[in-house]
Amino acid sequence: MDLKETFKQVEVLQNVNLNTLKALENYGSLKRIKKGEHIFRDKDQVAVIYIVIEGLAALYKINSVGEKKVIFVFGKGKMLNEVIFQEMFASVNCEVLEEALILCFPKDKLIKIMEKDFELTKAILDSMAIKIRRLYRQLKNTTNSIRGDKKIAAKLWKLSGDYGIKVKEGIKINMELSITYLADMLGSKRETVSRQLKILSEKNLVILKRNEFIIPNREKLNNYFKEP
Known part of the structure; x- marks a missing residue:
């Protein structure tokens, strides 16, 4: 090039x-x-x-x-x-x-x-x-007044907008993103982020595969971290 x-x-x-x-x-x-x-x-x-x-x-x-x-x-x-x-x-x-x-x-x-x-x-x-x-x-x-799962939801929503590609299940974040690196982005412990991701997964707001994050519906994820 x-x-x-x-x-x-x-x-x-x-x-x-x-x-x-x-x-x-x-x-x-x-x-x-x-x-x-x-x-x-x-x-x-x-x-x-x-x-x-x-x-x-x-x-x-x-x-x-x-x-x-x-x-x-x-x-x-x-x-x-x-x-x-x-x-x-x-x-x-x-x-x-x-x-x-x-x-x-x-x-x-x-x-x-x-x-x-x-x-x-x-x-x-x-x-x-x-x-x-x-x-x-x-x-x-990053203020303490915002719950950890909402912080994660906000970060995943941003990443899926910047680096997202369409796949069958929704929008895949097209970068090598591990739970450890997501924790680094948030300034949190890996174990804490893992627990909070489980909450989002149970609500079908994120699909976790091996070092893959898929967002089934970005609008729902957006509404989740904005709701009081």
Whole structure:
């Protein structure tokens, strides 16, 4: 896959002008990264902007007692680290969940191109704004006032919307998602999440197979976590 083809898949490049695309071709590069490898780690000095073209990558933090908390999972077309436009160290870890093809741009070169194309600058600001809004929702959903089964329902509803594919039983979350990793996303214990998933399963809101999560009806799942 050449750079021109990859640009068609990148959300922030959809409305940029031709001169911008030509300039980006001069500085862009593609990198294959294996499952389980890190693109960058917390406190790293990062001088490259990364965008997912194929595969999945997760941003996560390690808390004070060594527990993993997954903040975001990103797929095709998503930027991973807009925040490094500031002259600061990386503030999260970025791990590849499924073998990925990553588009890379030197930060300083991308900033120069942004200065000449407001549409590119606006698109990157919009991308960052969406992440911030999602963080606000996550903060709401991680309060102790919300039951664990409802937190799980909300997370599965979001994942089935972002990575869902139609199957016979409903919508399958098309990523390698284990109960352990779902617990990491929620900042909970695996045993707790397993018990709460059983509640959702008994209500036919989720079908659990071996590392597969199927949502029979997303609307019912949505209503479940929104009901008082």
